[in-house]
Structures are given as C-alpha cells and as structure tokens.
Amino acid sequence: xxxxxxxxxxxxxxxxxxxxxxxxxxxxxxxxxxxxxxxxxxxxxxxxxxxxxxxxxxxxxxxxxxxxxxxxxxxxxxxxxxxxxxxxxxxxxxxxxxxxxxxxxxxxxxxxxxxxxxxxxxxxxxxxxxxxxxxxxxxxxxxxxxxxxxxxxxxxxxxxxxxxxxxxxxxxxxxxxxxxxxxxxxxxxxxxxxxxxxxxxxxxxxxxxxxxxxxxxxxxxxxxxxxxxxxxxxxxxxxxxxxxxxxxxxxxxxxxxxxxxxxxxxxxxxxxxxxxxxxxxxxxxxxxxxxxxxxxxxxxxxxxxxxxxxxxxxxxxxxxxxxxxxxxxxxxxxxxxxxxxxxxxxxxxxxxxxxxxxxxxxxxxxxxxxxxxxxxx
Amino acid sequence: xxxxxxxxxxxxxxxxxxxxxxxxxxxxxxxxxxxxxxxxxxxxxxxxxxxxxxxxxxxxxxxxxxxxxxxxxxxxxxxxxxxxxxxxxxxxxxxxxxxxxxxxxxxxxxxxxxxxxxxxxxxxxxxxxxxxxxxxxxxxxxxxxxxxxxxxxxxxxxxxxxxxxxxxxxxxxxxxxxxxxxxxxxxxxxxxxxxxx
Numbered sequence: 001x002x003x004x005x006x007x008x009x010x011x012x013x014x015x016x017x018x019x020x021x022x023x024x025x026x027x028x029x030x031x032x033x034x035x036x037x038x039x040x041x042x043x044x045x046x047x048x049x050x051x052x053x054x055x056x057x058x059x060x061x062x063x064x065x066x067x068x069x070x071x072x073x074x075x076x077x078x079x080x081x082x083x084x085x086x087x088x089x090x091x092x093x094x095x096x097x098x099x100x101x102x103x104x105x106x107x108x109x110x111x112x113x114x115x116x117x118x119x120x121x122x123x124x125x126x127x128x129x130x131x132x133x134x135x136x137x138x139x140x141x142x143x144x145x146x147x148x149x150x151x152x153x154x155x156x157x158x159x160x161x162x163x164x165x166x167x168x169x170x171x172x173x174x175x176x177x178x179x180x181x182x183x184x185x186x187x188x189x190x191x192x193x194x195x196x197x198x199x200x201x202x203x204x205x206x207x208x209x210x211x212x213x214x215x216x217x218x219x220x221x222x223x224x225x226x227x228x229x230x231x232x233x234x235x236x237x238x239x240x241x242x243x244x245x246x247x248x249x250x251x252x253x254x255x256x257x258x259x260x261x262x263x264x265x266x267x268x269x270x271x272x273x274x275x276x277x278x279x280x281x282x283x284x285x286x287x288x289x290x291x292x293x294x295x296x297x298x299x300x301x302x303x304x305x306x307x308x309x310x311x312x313x314x315x316x317x318x319x320x321x322x323x324x325x326x327x328x329x330x331x332x333x334x335x336x337x338x339x340x341x342x343x344x345x346x347x348x349x350x351x352x353x354x355x356x357x358x359x360x361x362x363x364x365x366x367x368x369x370x371x372x373x374x375x376x377x
Numbered sequence: 378x379x380x381x382x383x384x385x386x387x388x389x390x391x392x393x394x395x396x397x398x399x400x401x402x403x404x405x406x407x408x409x410x411x412x413x414x415x416x417x418x419x420x421x422x423x424x425x426x427x428x429x430x431x432x433x434x435x436x437x438x439x440x441x442x443x444x445x446x447x448x449x450x451x452x453x454x455x456x457x458x459x460x461x462x463x464x465x466x467x468x469x470x471x472x473x474x475x476x477x478x479x480x481x482x483x484x485x486x487x488x489x490x491x492x493x494x495x496x497x498x499x500x501x502x503x504x505x506x507x508x509x510x511x512x513x514x515x516x517x518x519x520x521x522x523x524x525x526x527x528x529x530x531x532x533x534x535x536x537x538x539x540x541x542x543x544x545x546x547x548x549x550x551x552x553x554x555x556x557x558x559x560x561x562x563x564x565x566x567x568x569x570x571x572x573x574x
Binding site: 002003006017018021024026030031034038042045246248252 | 524
C-alpha cells in the first residue's frame with residue numbers, strides 16, 4: 001500500500017482534506033547540497049578504507065588471556081603485592097618533593113605495577129588518575145615510545161576505559177580525564193596500534209558529548225568552554241590523522257566553535273558571548289589548535305598567528321607558577337615558528353609543584369610531565 | 378565517465394561492488410545519486426543546520442557496514458534504515474543536551490539574500506510547512522517523511538521503522554488528522570487559545 005492507495009480508503013471529506021494537506025506538504029522546497037559535500041564524504045570514506053587496510057598489532061597476544069597465564073599472574077600478584085608494600089614503605093621514608101637528576105626517570109620511578117600513575121603519591125588528586133597516567137605516558141614516550149614503561153602505561157589506559165568509552169569517575173573530572181587521555185591515545189597510536197579500539201571508543205564518546213553548537217564543557221547544559229574545546233579539537237585532529245574517520249565531523253564543528261570565541265583583535269573568551277579572558281593558557285591553547293588542527297582550513301592558521309602576536313608581548317615571569325600556562329605557551333610559540341619566544345618561556349619555567357596554580361590537583365607529577373612534554377618534538 | 382557512473386547500473390549492483398571490492402568509484406556514484414535525497418530526509422525530519430553532517434555520517438556508516446548489505450534488498454531501504462539510526466542517535470544526543478540547556482541562537486537554514494515578493498511568499502510557505510511538521514512527534518513525523526515525501530510503500534516504511542504495516546497505516550491517519558486539526562486551529566487563531574483560558 002502507498003499513500004495514494006491509503007487516501008482512497010477515506011471518506012470523501014477526509015480524502016479531500018488529506019489530499020490538500022499532502023499537496024501542501026509536498027510543496028516544501030529543499031536546500032541544495034553544498035558543492036563540497038561529495039568530496040567531504042568521499043574523503044571520509046577514503047580515510048575509513050585506508051584504516052581497514054592497516055594491519056592491526058595488538059598489545060596482548062592471545063596467550064596472555066589463556067588460563068595458564070592467568071594462573072601465573074595470580075601467583076605473581078602476591079609477589080607484586082609484597083614488593084609494592086616494600087616500595088610504599090621506602091617511599092614514605094623519602095621526600096616526594098625532592099628534586100631528582102632527571103624528571104623523566106623520576107616519573108618512571110613512580111609508575112604503579114598496573115602501569116598507571118597515582119597522582120596522590122606526588123601530591124595530586126586521585127580522581128585525575130587517567131589524565132595523569134596519560135600525561136606521564138606521553139612524557140616518557142617523548143624519550144622512548146617503545147619502552148616497557150610506555151607499553152605498560154598503554155595497557156593501563158586501556159584498562160581504565162569504561163564501556164561507554166569514557167575515562168574517570170562521573171562528574172566534572174570526567175571531561176578533563178576524557179580529553180587528556182584521548183589526546184594521549186591519539187598521540188601514542190603511531191607506535192602502539194593496539195590502542196586503536198580504545199581511541200575509537202574515546203572519540204565516539206567525545207563526539208557524543210559535543211554540544212549542538214560544536215563545543216564541549218564540564219557542565220551539562222552549557223554550550224561549551226574554550227579550554228576543553230581546544231583540547232578536544234587537538235585530540236580529534238590527531239585522531240583524524242591516524243585514520244579515525246569519526247573524528248572528522250566533530251573536529252570541523254569544534255573548530256567552527258573555537259572560531260566563534262575569538263575576537264578579531266586576537267583575544268578569546270572562555271564561554272561564547274562571555275567576557276574576554278585574560279588567561280594566557282587559554283589563548284595559547286586556542287592558537288595551538290588553530291595552527292595545528294586548523295592547519296588545513298582556510299584562514300585558521302592566520303587567526304592562530306594573530307593570537308600569538310598578542311601573546312608575545314606578555315611575560316609570565318612576575319606571575320605565579322603555572323605549569324599548564326607555560327606548557328601551552330611553549331607549544332603554541334613553537335607551532336607558530338616563534339622559537340625565540342618559546343625558548344624564553346622554557347628557560348624561565350622552573351617546575352614548582354608546591355607553588356604551582358595546579359599543584360593541589362596534579363601535584364608534582366603534573367608539572368613534571370608538562371615540563372617534559374614541552375620539550376617533546 | 379567511469380564504468381561505475383553508467384546510469385544503467387543499478388544502486389544495488391553498485392553497492393555489491395562496494396561490498397565485494399571496496400569499489401570507491403561505485404560508492405562515489407551512490408553518494409552523488411542519493412546525497413540530495415538524504416539531505417531532504419534529514420531536513421524534513423527536523424534538522425535545522427547540521428543536515429549535511431548527518432548525510433556524511435550516514436554514508437560513512439553505509440561504507441563501514443557494507444558487509445551487512447544483502448544484495449536482494451533495495452539499496453534505498455538500506456540507506457534509509459541507516460539514516461534513521463543516525464537521526465535517532467542525533468535525537469538522543471539532543472535530548473540529553475536539552476536537559477536544563479539555555480537555547481543558543483542557531484544558524485539560519487537559508488543564507489540571508491535580498492528577496493522579492495514571490496521569494497518572501499516562498500519562504501513563508503516553507504516556514505508554514507516546517508511548522509506543520511513540527512507539530513508531530515518523531516514517530517508520526519517519520520511516517521509522513523517516508524510515506525508522503527519519499528512515497529515509500531507502507532511495507533517498506535514498516536521495515537525501516539521496525540513496526541508492522543498496520544501501525545504505519547494508523548500512524549499515517551493520526552499524523553494527517555493531527556496536522557489538519559492544527560491547521561484548522563491556526564486558521565481560526567492561535568491553537569493555544571483554548572489552553573490559555
């Protein structure tokens with residue numbers, strides 16, 4: 001049966017009314033598709049097809065999930081427990097803030113048996129365990145991406161992911177954990193292809209969390225904030241370059257959102273329609289997103305450089321220690337090709353977890369990881 | 378013109394090529410043949426400005442799930458089935474966001490251009506029809522979109538929406554009756570008048 005046949009079944013009065021209604025509906029004009037749509041779709045499909053052809057390497061060979069392996073693991077667990085107990089006693093006897101000759105060695109020494117990092121062991125907040133593990137893994141990967149510590153960290157990140165693709169406990173901390181951890185998954189993927197399923201789930205989760213206007217926020221009911229959106233845009237750009245086709249759409253929408261929070265004079269706002277933010281980290285992150293994630297979009301790199309020009313004139317020396325700000329400025333200046341400016345910020349930066357603005361959240365692990373990451377190329 | 382672009386080759390044959398050989402030329406032809414219809418589907422379903430994004434998502438899913446395509450099935454049924462899923466996902470996402478959300482100004486569907494009188498009437502008519510469709514919940518609206526605009530047989534609509542053909546029929550009646558009632562109220566004043574008392 002079709003609508004025409006169905007209309008014939010009605011009484012004459014109803015039939016006339018409904019027929020006129022149907023004709024009125026059919027008069028609705030439709031917008032034409034944009035000329036670039038076909039290319040956009042085919043580019044996304046090509047990306048997907050290339051991904052299919054990439055051979056997959058898994059972290060865990062099937063033997064690792066065998067009964068024999070699990071039995072061996074349960075015995076090893078007792079030994080690990082004893083070692084961990086001994087380590088914690090030794091740890092407590094030392095000073096967690098004492099400087100170490102090499103921050104990367106210090107970060108590696110804090111890795112837990114399960115491959116993660118516990119922020120509370122270095123003065124941070126435990127709720128940020130996924131994000132801090134991600135940052136520590138990225139920092140160590142800048143020295144040797146194939147090292148055992150990074151391999152183990154990758155396995156820890158996979159195990160921390162929930163079925164819906166999210167990381168960390170529900171609430172405000174989840175958005176932060178999600179962005180940073182997904183960013184690390186995307187950055188580590190080229191050397192750890194076993195992360196691909198976790199990254200796909202994380203990207204889908206981030207796409208799901210995106211607001212209609214294209215931003216992301218910590219709170220439900222908001223249309224997005226610039227910091228979180230910049231992180232997610234940078235992550236989606238990395239993921240897209242790794243062949244994750246699902247990243248393409250949210251990336252484009254995210255960039256569009258970021259464009260709308262920037263003023264022509266190079267300043268940005270934290271929320272769309274809000275006051276101009278004085279935060280240097282916010283401006284630096286936005287600039288970095290335009291210069292890297294927006295590199296293939298007309299005009300966005302120029303906007304990034306415009307923000308950088310405003311950033312260049314401001315100095316951080318007399319301001320409170322802020323590893324997040326300094327990290328953002330170094331990577332933004334580098335992305336803009338402003339090496340002298342980047343080196344100036346880098347040299348003036350002395351990680352000090354106790355005085356750091358984010359000390360109580362991330363502790364020394366946070367500042368040490370960002371400090372190491374700022375040197376990563 | 379590539380061989381795949383030959384208009385004599387059916388959608389189903391093209392989709393089999395995509396499924397069996399990952400033939401991207403064949404897929405490009407399917408995209409060019411159906412992207413406009415798909416955009417129409419989303420606009421009629423209630424998308425205001427992200428229609429093209431949803432079209433892209435639909436084609437991406439079609440490609441991803443190409444192995445699930447059964448050659449005996451009509452390609453357009455498969456396409457609409459996937460489009461329906463994409464739309465449902467979008468609705469869920471919106472619903473979640475709408476909880477306590479402050480509405481933001483949205484981008485206009487049409488670019489602002491200078492209009493003559495006939496254009497203005499055209500836009501007014503368009504807005505009227507969209508407003509009419511907005512009176513329907515998604516379950517009824519989908520029956521109208523697929524039955525009235527797409528002119529699909531009821532059995533096929535049932536397959537796409539996962540409901541029996543008889544339900545399609547009753548939903549069609551209820552949708553038409555509801556829109557008629559809205560129009561009657563609208564022509565005699567605000568449809569909310571009675572409720573305001």
